[in-house]
Amino acid sequence: MMKITADNNNLAIMKEIGERVKRSRLDMQLTQKELAQRAGISARTLSTIENSGDVRLEILIRVLRAMGQVDNLNVLLPELEFNPEDYRTLGKSRQRVSKREKQNDHSSGWKWGDEE
Numbered sequence: 001m002m003k004i005t006a007d008n009n010n011l012a013i014m015k016e017i018g019e020r021v022k023r024s025r026l027d028m029q030l031t032q033k034e035l036a037q038r039a040g041i042s043a044r045t046l047s048t049i050e051n052s053g054d055v056r057l058e059i060l061i062r063v064l065r066a067m068g069q070v071d072n073l074n075v076l077l078p079e080l081e082f083n084p085e086d087y088r089t090l091g092k093s094r095q096r097v098s099k100r101e102k103q104n105d106h107s108s109g110w111k112w113g114d115e116e
Contacts, residue, residue, distance in 0.1 A: 014053030017060075022050040024067055038066035 001023075002008070002016045025035050025046075032050070036043040039062040049055045049063065064070045 014055075016053065017055075018050045018053035021046075021063060021067075024069065025050075028067060035063065035066055039063045040066075 001019070002012070004013050004016055008016070025032070028035075030038075032046045033043045036046040039046070039059075041059055041062060045055075045059065046063065049059070055063075061070060061073075064072065
């Protein structure tokens with residue numbers, strides 16, 4: 001089993017996810033066909049997931065649900081606590097990020113020559 005870190009490339013992470021799905025399926029003593037039927041996908045799709053990790057998110061959720069592991073998504077992406085800055089907007093959650101305007105920095109000492 002490989003630990004997934006930021007140093008791993010996307011392909012390696014996908015392959016590891018596929019391996020983890022396979023190990024979970026085997027621990028549950030299910031064949032690919034049985035798990036695929038529970039998830040509502042083809043056995044070939046499940047085989048592709050297990051061998052390469054190449055999967056659409058919706059299909060991965062189906063497989064996790066069929067294995068009783070959909071709650072593990074909370075570990076992957078935990079629910080965020082309310083941000084104190086959101087109180088400024090009267091309880092509305094942030095919808096987008098705006099760029100801050102760059103302020104002129106006159107601390108470099110360089111001048112155009114026409115300043116007084």
